[in-house]
């Protein structure tokens with residue numbers, strides 16, 4: 525079998541889907557995208573195409589190494605997202621060729637269902653109580669929200685109290701009937717992370733995510749000494765080589781590689797195994813589309829240390845398209861009581877409605893994350 529064509533489709537709300545065709549008619553789908561840089565990743569995919577056209581899609585490991593090591597300048601969000609989507613599509617082709625889901629090719633299931641969580645509140649964490657109530661009716665009991673609005677490197681007691689007060693309200697409203705992660709989203713600098721973590725302790729969040737920016741990873745171990753709250757990170761790390769420093773230095777209890785940013789299934793199963801060796805849990809990051817989620821689930825179902833799966837149903841980014849809009853086999857993505865079952869179909873397990881993708885690609889917009897500024901006019905982390 526030979527790879528014959530790569531086609532990318534940028535689609536609302538902010539995703540990009542990749543179709544890889546072969547000379548035997550089997551097609552694989554991937555989701556190579558970095559939110560806010562879809563066109564840049566699209567160019568990176570186009571630049572990898574000459575390396576792939578004419579090659580045997582079954583040789584995923586060799587093609588992965590050729591894309592990664594064939595780039596003298598390597599790693600980082602753009603190239604690793606391009607490789608991720610291509611890798612996903614190659615695994616999709618392999619599974620479809622052999623007539624089995626990818627998890628069967630990775631040693632089979634380690635669990636019968638996977639726990640998922642939903643986002644509540646928006647960029648500025650408002651209305652979380654209302655959102656939790658609505659999603660609890662849909663059977664969810666685990667949630668994630670932004671922990672703060674803009675926050676200064678050093679900020680006021682009032683800003684801390686506003687952040688903590690929201691969490692206190694949640695516990696007052698729902699007690700221990702729900703669990704939730706708090707995403708600091710890189711908005712919190714190390715000095716304030718200590719203050720906030722200490723103030724949030726009484727409310728026992730399931731985890732605090734990106735307690736500081738990924739480029740401040742050396743603080744994870746120090747912050748972990750300072751709090752019992754499990755710390756999570758990973759969406760802005762892009763390969764084993766980024767994660768190995770986190771495992772070496774410690775401090776992170778949950779790693780959250782993004783299957784569409786960190787080199788795809790081939791790389792993320794290795795990151796998952798590294799995490800297991802360090803007694804670190806896996807909770808893949810996935811605020812993206814259905815192909816990314818399907819790739820996450822393939823890794824979740826073969827990873828002993830997988831504990832939680834993010835999915836974007838109802839997330840505040842999905843303005844003009846929802847998670848399953850481009851999927852024909854929506855029933856396979858049914859979430860019951862917050863759990864999802866293994867996707868039964870061959871390959872990644874997602875049947876892409878190509879007509880809807882093509883139609884939607886005609887109205888794709890260039891999503892960009894907002895640029896926030898503090899009251900003094902200086903740039904604020906979003």
Ligand SMILES: O=C(O)C(=O)C[C@@H](O)[C@H](O)CO
Nearest residue numbers: 559707709759809810811893
């Ligand atoms: O889902 C998460 O954990 C996030 O932090 C959302 C963020 O990743 C946005 O997708 C960036 O555009």
Ligand SMILES: [Mg+2]
Nearest residue numbers: 707709733759
């Ligand atoms: Mg996050």
